[in-house]
Amino acid sequence: MLQIYNFMPNLNTDIKFLTGVGEKRADLLNAELDIYTIEDLLYYFPFKYIDKTKFYKIDELTAELPYVQVIGKLVGMKTEGAKYKQRLTATFADETGYIELLWFKGVKWIKSSLKADTEYVLYGKPSIYSNKINIVHPDLEKLDDYKSKINSSLEPAYNTSEKLKTSFLNTNVLRKLLQTALKQTYNDIAEPLPFEIIKKYNLISLKDALVNIHFPKNNTILSKAEYRLKFEELFFIQLNIIQKKLYRNNKQNGYVFSKVGDYFNGFYKNNLPFELTGAQKKVLKEIRKDLGSKTQMNRLLQGDVGSGKTLVALMSVLIALDNGFQACLMAPTEILANQHLETVQDFLKGLDINIALLTGSTKKKDRIKLHNELESGDIHLLIGTHALIEDVVKFKNLGLVIIDEQHRFGVAQRAKLWNKNINPPHVLVMTATPIPRTLAMTLYGDLEVSVIDELPPGRKPIKTLHFFDNKRHKLIEFIRKQIVEGRQIYIVYPLIKESEKLDYKDLEDGYDTITREFPLPKYKVSIVHGKMKAANKEIEMQNFAKGRTNIMVATTVIEVGVNVPNASVMIIESSERFGLSQLHQLRGRVGRGAEQSYCVLMSGYKLSQEAKKRLGTMVKTNDGFEISEVDLKLRGPGDIDGTQQSGIPINLKIANLAKDNQIVLLAREAAQSVLDHDIKLEKPENRPMVNKLKSIFDLKKKWSKIS
Ligand code: ADP
Ligand code: MG
Secondary structure, eight states, X not given: OOOOOSOOOOTTXXXXXXXXXXXXXXXXXXXXXXXXXXXXXXXXXXXXXXXXTOOBOGGGOOTTOOSEEEEEEEEEEEEESOGGGOEEEEEEEETTEEEEEEEOSSHHHHHHHOOTTOEEEEEEOEEEETTEEEEESOEEEEHHHHXXXXXXXXXXXXXXXXXXXXXXXXXXXXXXXXXXXXXXXXXXOOOOSOHHHHHHTTOOOHHHHHHHHHSOSSHHHHHHHHHHHHHHHHHHHHHHHHHHHHHHHHSOOOOOXXXXXXXXXXXXXXXXXXXXXXXXXXXXXHHHHHHHSSSOOEEEEEEOTTSOHHHHHHHHHHHHHHTTOEEEEEOSSHXXXXXXXXXXXXXXXXXXXXXXXXXXXXXXXXHHHHHHHHHHTOOOEXXXXXXXXXXXXXXXXXXXEEESSGGGSOHHHHHHHHTTSSSOOEEXXXXXXXXXXXXXXXXXXXXXXXXXXXXXXXXOOXXXXXXXXXXXXXXXXXXXXXXXXXXXXXXXXXXXXXXXXXXXXHHHHHHHHHHHHSOTTTOOEEEEOTTSOHHHHHHHHHHHHTTSOSEEEEOGGGTTTOOOTTEEEEEETTGGGSOHHHHHHHHTTSOOSSSOOEEEEEEOSOOOHHHHHHHHHHHHOOOHHHHHHHHHHHHOGGGSTTTGGGOSOOSOSSXXXXXXXXXXXXXXXXXXXXXXXXXXXXXXXXXXHHHHHHHXXXXXXXXHHHO
């Protein structure tokens, strides 16, 4: 039998070889916590620290307390229930009272390991059950053992899963494994960050950071460890993104649109119905510069709803056509694609430009014809939905891709459009969901960013009101008055997947009420929702858009992009159920004409703190960027639209994109400065950094888990 003597693990050692792990536990650590190597374990950070100087008395316990420590004795134990569903209850007492402890798993083992009349330190989360405080699955440690071991007043606590706990991989065991791992590999922990960066940003070494993030001596050193590890995490993300961008910019692979020709000039002279805003001009300039350079454009155009992005996109398309290229415009929904088609046809009247529409509802026969005309170059501009991405859709010479409401699409979809010509076409992605700057840097750090920060002139800021449901009669009055003045009104109902059935019922009830209050023939009410056939939706939308109906009752299908300037009132039912960015998007449907517009948020009386904050923010401001900052703080970056699809590891281990803005900026600056001096990252002194970069973004080991 093979014997290994003096085996010293290093950071890359498979976790199964760490003392105390072995095959079985390793499998669990792989599957449950994504821990494959000792390094992975060291980067599995505590989710909090328990103040070991604080002990509670039993009569102080409430269900609101987090994890607590209590000293006491077991004064009774019994097992109950059928053989395979046994549970263990114990009574734990100190001089102030009793509580009940409960175990549902590992009953036999736990029972045999616990002793009566011995003093224990209990660690657990108090909860309440039939009016009594109890603690489920507490950890108990003999007071003597506890005293002999304590070395830090802050003890790390680790998240574990049910599965891990039943296999006794609880927070105590993880703590022990980490102690072993740190002891055995301490000397092996190399410093990945360049010395200048460490110095300039006043960072502690990785070694010290890892030791102190797990076993901090005090709060000061803990903060330093956290700072260092956050910085490192964000630094490598930025390094990766900026490097990609530099690489792309260095490759001379872009089609050069050198001239501005008849299409653009003709449009500008004869068709443009209004003066461009300063912001539109500025952005067009930025885009023209990209298109004329030899590198492929990858630009994100951010602009609040109604800021006039479509026009900027359209004028970019004209430049592509002037240079003999085709263009396409992709939107997330059929309604929006249809609307774009109409807008564009309207704008381009009299110009000799062939525009086609391709969506999921395009008939097969039309499709075949369309495919041919795209390949022959007869179609200049293709507008559509996801259907554009499909491999069968081929162009003669695609030069520009525009993606509207970018946050609805993923990177993979963007990438597919890249392959529709020999060199990748220029790409302009547009979004009306402003995202905070530091988040944009992380998610779209490889894109250039343009911002339209000015609305077309003459727009009156939308007035936003919040009504509780008991003011409904006032609402009806308000609607009536608006209709008399010739305005049109949206009433939007939430549609949440989990409660779809009830939501549809609310929508239908709402529609009934509205048609009763506003009966034919004097009033006309449209309805649009996701269950309708596309053709019917289209008819209803058109009726409303053309002013043939007064009220549009709808679910959020109308959220994106719809443009009906005469609609000046947006009523959002159960508004407390919507997220901030969605509310803002919905509100953006009004305020598009010259009239004063209103947004009315209806809600029930009982509102959570968060809902109050959301509605309050809506009432207070129209500024999309301000709203996105609040949104980010409320929800955290993982839930912000678009982050899921971005392909960036958004579930950061320690940094928080909502809170660590400042560190994002510094980390980006640091990454930029490293690349300024070593653009290809090939200097020997940067080798440890490159190795770390590779190991972070080498997803192979993660994929092996999935496949
Ligand atoms: P969004 O940025 O939300 O996509 P749109 O492109 O739909 O905004 O523009 C909103 C409305 O403003 C449209 O009716 C558009 O024709 C109009 N618009 C765009 N630019 C200007 C401008 N410079 N002056 C006046 N109206 C404009
Ligand atoms: Mg738009």
